[in-house]
Amino acid sequence: MSGSGVEGIVSDYFARLRRALAPLPRSRRNQLLEDLREHVTLALSEESGLSVREILEHVGAPEEIAAEALAAAPRRPARIRRRKALGLATAVAVLAAGGTFAGIFASSNPPPAAARTDAAVVPVANSDCSPQTNPATSGGPSPALTAKATEVAHGTVAGYGWSLWSARGQSGAKGLEDGGLLIDGRAYGLCPGFPNPAELELADVVPGTGIVYGVIGYPGLATVHLYRSTAGTFDRGTPLPAPSVTVVHGVSFFIGTLPGSACDYPSLELNSTSPGVSAEHNLGFGRCTAGRLVPITASQGIWQLPPGQFPAGFGAPGGGGAGGGPDGPPGFPAPDSDCFPQTGAATSGGPATTLASKATEVAHGTVAGHGWSLWSAHGQSGATGLEDGGLVVDGRAYGLCPGFPNPAELELADIVPGTGIVYGVIGYPGLATVHLYTSTAGTFDTGQALPAPAVTVVHGVSFFIGTLPRSACAYPSLELNAAARDGSSQHNLGFGRCVTGKLVEITSSQGAWSVGR
Amino acid sequence: MRRGSIEFCVLALLRDEERYGLELSRQLAADGLVTSEGTMYPLLARLRQDGLVETSWHESSQGPPRRYYRLTNEGRAALDAFTVQWRQFRDAIDNLLDGGRAR
Numbered sequence: 024m025s026g027s028g029v030e031g032i033v034s035d036y037f038a039r040l041r042r043a044l045a046p047l048p049r050s051r052r053n054q055l056l057e058d059l060r061e062h063v064t065l066a067l068s069e070e071s072g073l074s075v076r077e078i079l080e081h082v083g084a085p086e087e088i089a090a091e092a093l094a095a096a097p098r099r100p101a102r103i104r105r106r107k108a109l110g111l112a113t114a115v116a117v118l119a120a121g122g123t124f125a126g127i128f129a130s131s132n133p134p135p136a137a138a139r140t141d142a143a144v145v146p147v148a149n150s151d152c153s154p155q156t157n158p159a160t161s162g163g164p165s166p167a168l169t170a171k172a173t174e175v176a177h178g179t180v181a182g183y184g185w186s187l188w189s190a191r192g193q194s195g196a197k198g199l200e201d202g203g204l205l206i207d208g209r210a211y212g213l214c215p216g217f218p219n220p221a222e223l224e225l226a227d228v229v230p231g232t233g234i235v236y237g238v239i240g241y242p243g244l245a246t247v248h249l250y251r252s253t254a255g256t257f258d259r260g261t262p263l264p265a266p267s268v269t270v271v272h273g274v275s276f277f278i279g280t281l282p283g284s285a286c287d288y289p290s291l292e293l294n295s296t297s298p299g300v301s302a303e304h305n306l307g308f309g310r311c312t313a314g315r316l317v318p319i320t321a322s323q324g325i326w327q328l329p330p331g332q333f334p335a336g337f338g339a340p341g342g343g344g345a346g347g348g349p350d351g352p353p354g355f356p357a358p359d360s361d362c363f364p365q366t367g368a369a370t371s372g373g374p375a376t377t378l379a380s381k382a383t384e385v386a387h388g389t390v391a392g393h394g395w396s397l398w399s400a401h402g403q404s405g406a407t408g409l410e411d412g413g414l415v416v417d418g419r420a421y422g423l424c425p426g427f428p429n430p431a432e433l434e435l436a437d438i439v440p441g442t443g444i445v446y447g448v449i450g451y452p453g454l455a456t457v458h459l460y461t462s463t464a465g466t467f468d469t470g471q472a473l474p475a476p477a478v479t480v481v482h483g484v485s486f487f488i489g490t491l492p493r494s495a496c497a498y499p500s501l502e503l504n505a506a507a508r509d510g511s512s513q514h515n516l517g518f519g520r521c522v523t524g525k526l527v528e529i530t531s532s533q534g535a536w537s538v539g540r
Numbered sequence: 541m542r543r544g545s546i547e548f549c550v551l552a553l554l555r556d557e558e559r560y561g562l563e564l565s566r567q568l569a570a571d572g573l574v575t576s577e578g579t580m581y582p583l584l585a586r587l588r589q590d591g592l593v594e595t596s597w598h599e600s601s602q603g604p605p606r607r608y609y610r611l612t613n614e615g616r617a618a619l620d621a622f623t624v625q626w627r628q629f630r631d632a633i634d635n636l637l638d639g640g641r642a643r
Binding site: 061062085091 | 575584585597604605
């Protein structure tokens with residue numbers, strides 16, 4: 024579970040809902056998530072006297088909502104997948120001559136022109152989540168799986184026989200992910216983490232012993248390391264026994280046991296290194312049920328990393344700051360900086376005198392008819408200087424809170440009635456392209472494209488500022504995709520209640536980024 | 541029967557005024573027409589996809605902005621057609637039920 028407060032309970036609910044809705048096409052899934060998030064936000068904003076748990080009980084079990092949606096949903100047309108695959112292939116063809124590592128934007132939209140991919144390491148396009156991946160329907164009889172798939176590997180784990188099945192007519196990771204795993208004659212799914220090539224499932228099949236398995240979608244034999252962790256971070260806790268790894272269909276399938284029951288692991292960290300590239304994945308798990316997969320309640324990942332370089336730490340919930348990890352690997356922007364007090368939603372928008380006394384003005388302009396100036400902390404440079412400094416709009420100070428180790432950060436301000444103001448820093452060197460979209464918190468989905476903000480190089484990195492078509496209060500989530508010469512970054516933020524004259528509270532934050540040359 | 545007719549109940553709630561999702565779902569849940577508030581959203585999505593309702597965001601002085609649903613011309617026509625069919629259906633069933641009781 025990711026938390027017991029209101030935010031944690033709601034976050035867990037939506038993670039469960041997202042998982043239950045996974046079989047739906049992305050656009051339908053996102054629409055439902057957006058609708059239900061609005062419903063819950065409104066219900067919470069009322070002074071009804073109901074607790075958050077009671078409100079969510081009225082909304083209904085995610086599985087029940089998903090069943091209603093699936094009952095009415097047309098099957099996902101195959102051409103959607105082909106189109107997605109084609110888009111990726113096009114990007115590879117155009118950009119393969121570029122650098123070595125770059126992020127892939129988790130979106131059905133094409134990546135910004137400056138994004139680069141590496142043909143040698145791009146995993147296959149997305150595949151469906153087989154029904155057996157749903158914890159509620161996992162562990163069922165085998166014919167549902169074996170009737171549509173071919174056995175491609177087998178072995179034993181904790182004394183139980185397993186066999187791996189690939190969907191007929193498909194290959195690579197996609198074949199395995201559209202197929203599934205039999206353990207002791209019961210079917211369990213593999214749900215892709217696309218575009219992250221790494222995925223993991225935790226099964227409560229053997230009393231007292233968790234079973235983990237998954238696919239690393241990069242070509243070749245991967246080394247796979249598992250750790251205890253904390254959901255929502257990339258922290259590595261106690262190392263866990265390494266699973267066995269086999270190359271199947273050209274990618275890596277792994278399976279192994281954990282020292283404790285599957286119920287004993289609220290979070291796992293999966294670090295894998297395939298030939299020439301690494302991927303990092305952090306998963307949170309919910310309540311376990313004997314004989315079934317343990318529900319995944321949180322999931323985040325970074326991929327296309329240099330081999331063996333796994334950033335630790337991550338932005339804490341609430342947008343306040345920093346992962347607190349050690350210096351990032353080579354190629355990352357400057358180490359962490361402080362979250363300036365003006366970044367707190369409640370303390371933002373105060374008089375600018377404090378900021379001006381400890382910082383130097385480094386840029387200025389106008390946005391929505393209001394004058395702004397950007398200030399860098401005395402004695403500092405680069406993104407750190409800006410993030411320890413801040414922004415002044417109409418004489419009021421607003422902070423910049425770093426998303427370290429993610430080089431991108433964004434703030435949403437409710438300063439101008441009817442017009443949201445967004446600004447932030449892209450910590451990669453040089454001029455970045457910045458794209459903003461409406462989104463769904465907790466995803467990397469891109470919804471409606473929003474006006475591109477103005478971008479300026481300040482202190483060698485990119486500062487951006489712009490307006491949104493509607494009030495800052497109208498955006499429950501934004502997706503920030505940025506690309507610069509040395510890498511790209513993806514950031515998804517969820518926003519809470521807006522207050523006139525203040526920054527909008529950041530209620531969730533996740534990112535993926537890449538390392539430059 | 542409920543699954544087939546519930547969408548017209550939504551259209552009926554929108555016949556005279558715009559409503560936002562929370563309002564609609566609570567009304568239908570209170571009437572026992574949906575098992576939980578959340579199960580109405582797949583239905584609303586389908587109505588929107590079919591062009592029977594359309595939505596717009598409204599600011600609210602009492603909280604976050606709300607997505608309001610309203611009938612389209614197609615939705616109103618579909619509701620009118622269903623109303624005629626339903627009344628015929630209801631009358632036919634009533635006749636049968638009343639006849640059954642009489643015997």
